[in-house]
Amino acid sequence: MVWYLRVEWMQDFSEEPVDIYSEVGDDGYEVRKVEVFRDGRLQYADERREAGGTALSEAPVGSVAEIAAQEGFRPHVISEQEFEEMWTRAVAAEG
Numbered sequence: 001m002v003w004y005l006r007v008e009w010m011q012d013f014s015e016e017p018v019d020i021y022s023e024v025g026d027d028g029y030e031v032r033k034v035e036v037f038r039d040g041r042l043q044y045a046d047e048r049r050e051a052g053g054t055a056l057s058e059a060p061v062g063s064v065a066e067i068a069a070q071e072g073f074r075p076h077v078i079s080e081q082e083f084e085e086m087w088t089r090a091v092a093a094e095g
Contacts, residue, residue: 001026004083007067008074014038021078021086028060032083034090042090051094 007020017035032046043052067075
């Protein structure tokens with residue numbers, strides 16, 4: 001089953017995202033990803049393209065509990081609609 005995830009990353013690095021939105025496939029790997037940066041930049045990736053240096057992870061995403069156990073990360077399961085809204089914004093921002 002496909003599911004959707006938003007991970008808040010509490011860190012102070014300007015070149016790293018503060019929010020990561022992922023569409024996670026049946027196999028646990030990212031299908032699409034949007035990264036949101038502190039300055040409002042949006043970058044994205046899917047299986048065919050990468051924009052702004054964002055790439056799909058080479059490892060499975062892991063469970064919400066596993067992500068939450070990592071210091072500085074706050075995961076949230078989100079709706080498909082919320083993900084699609086971020087995806088649309090990111091793709092439009094590039095154009």
